[in-house]
Amino acid sequence: MTTTPETHVRPTAPDIPGSGIELVPDMPICQTDLPLDWYQEEFKPYAEEYLALPDRLPETVLPWMDAYVRPALAAFGDRIMLLAHYYMGGEIVKLVERYGGHVADSYQLALQTQRRPEVKIFVESAVHFMAEAIAILAAPDQDVWITNPKSGCTMEMMAKDHMVEPVFDDLYRRYGDDLLVVAYMNTSGRVKALAGRTGGSVCTSSNAAKVVAWALAQQKKVFFVPDRHLGEVVAGWCHVAPDALFQWSGGLTGAAETIAGLSAAERARLDRAQMVLWGGFCGVHTVFTPEHVQYWRERGYRVLVHPECPKVVVDAADGAGSTSYLWKAMTDAKPGDKLAIATEGHFVRNARDQGALRGVEVVNVADVPRDGFAGMGCGCATMSRNDPPHLVAILDLLRKGTPPDLNRVLPGDVVNEISGTRERLPAEERAVIVRDARRALERMIAITER
Numbered sequence: 001m002t003t004t005p006e007t008h009v010r011p012t013a014p015d016i017p018g019s020g021i022e023l024v025p026d027m028p029i030c031q032t033d034l035p036l037d038w039y040q041e042e043f044k045p046y047a048e049e050y051l052a053l054p055d056r057l058p059e060t061v062l063p064w065m066d067a068y069v070r071p072a073l074a075a076f077g078d079r080i081m082l083l084a085h086y087y088m089g090g091e092i093v094k095l096v097e098r099y100g101g102h103v104a105d106s107y108q109l110a111l112q113t114q115r116r117p118e119v120k121i122f123v124e125s126a127v128h129f130m131a132e133a134i135a136i137l138a139a140p141d142q143d144v145w146i147t148n149p150k151s152g153c154t155m156e157m158m159a160k161d162h163m164v165e166p167v168f169d170d171l172y173r174r175y176g177d178d179l180l181v182v183a184y185m186n187t188s189g190r191v192k193a194l195a196g197r198t199g200g201s202v203c204t205s206s207n208a209a210k211v212v213a214w215a216l217a218q219q220k221k222v223f224f225v226p227d228r229h230l231g232e233v234v235a236g237w238c239h240v241a242p243d244a245l246f247q248w249s250g251g252l253t254g255a256a257e258t259i260a261g262l263s264a265a266e267r268a269r270l271d272r273a274q275m276v277l278w279g280g281f282c283g284v285h286t287v288f289t290p291e292h293v294q295y296w297r298e299r300g301y302r303v304l305v306h307p308e309c310p311k312v313v314v315d316a317a318d319g320a321g322s323t324s325y326l327w328k329a330m331t332d333a334k335p336g337d338k339l340a341i342a343t344e345g346h347f348v349r350n351a352r353d354q355g356a357l358r359g360v361e362v363v364n365v366a367d368v369p370r371d372g373f374a375g376m377g378c379g380c381a382t383m384s385r386n387d388p389p390h391l392v393a394i395l396d397l398l399r400k401g402t403p404p405d406l407n408r409v410l411p412g413d414v415v416n417e418i419s420g421t422r423e424r425l426p427a428e429e430r431a432v433i434v435r436d437a438r439r440a441l442e443r444m445i446a447i448t449e450r
């Protein structure tokens, strides 16, 4: 039995297909409660109420949320938009859509400020780089708020601007304007701005092949930041030979490497390389192996993977693509179809639940029974820090006119993902980040939409 239609308070945006996720009465709303001291001070009263609820079932949680969320949505009307990423824990995906919000991949999320000039307040339940990309493309009268400022992306944290820029400077001294930066969406606004300054572009997993092909067509050496696996996969799709890739280290190790520190043979290889790959990765997507893929294929499953997985996994699979591609594969499947999906664990769990309603069996590729143990697939722990009390608190405080500045996302902010605090740039420096990062984002949009 599904919830009644009146639970959906607004229509879905026409450019974002609804996830199709339905709340059912006995479906648990929340997978794990956060400890009270994980909430910022202003949110603790809401968290205390939530933690005191007797269970996490919709029948209990939804009336508590409605008491706060509905007045906030009514107060702002069409001027507010709730957004979430597919990787959010199932409860937030379901709740955001229930309250008329939208669930999408990072490309679609980034487009919303430009597509919806009437919306002045965007409330995002996902990780910081996604909210910052929305803020970069926002008009001056549009504000972006994140429900939990401690939600960072570990891949983005391996490629902070203070790590990438010294390496870029070193490469630029050698290759000058022949060097072009392609920044994956999973980067800060500052790294996106670096891409913009070089005439480069942002990309997402849904358009990376198009963007890299565009960059290579200009005969440029592409500095691809930060995901080494996506870089390798896309290089393969763009017919770049493996020996035309140069692997730089990631994180602080990469920041400390220099061209002068390379051997003569390595320098010669760097000179020949068409792509230099920063050595970042996503721990969630690197648990998968070709053996996992083989296990499910032998049992009649179609195996689909995200291109942040290692290239050997992508090569072994039946298909690879973005979160939107993977979700569509589930919604397009016919009853009786069997899909094994390799990506973030909450996404696969949501796909499994929704597939079951359609008669489609969905499993996590990493869930290969071994020594009596299954369930190696994991969720994005940082994204899951957005839970019902965070959504309720920010909406209620926005309605009251007292939202914490901690949750306001401005381009160029440097976020401490442990404390949730942020350092802001002075307005004139922020304007430079916006100008350059926007160039890189708009170039991606132009390449993608043409």
Ligand code: SF4
Pocket: 087, 127, 152, 153, 154, 155, 156, 186, 282, 283, 284, 285, 344, 380, 381, 383
């Ligand atoms: S799943 Fe990985 S890449 Fe995606 S937001 Fe989480 S840590 Fe970052």
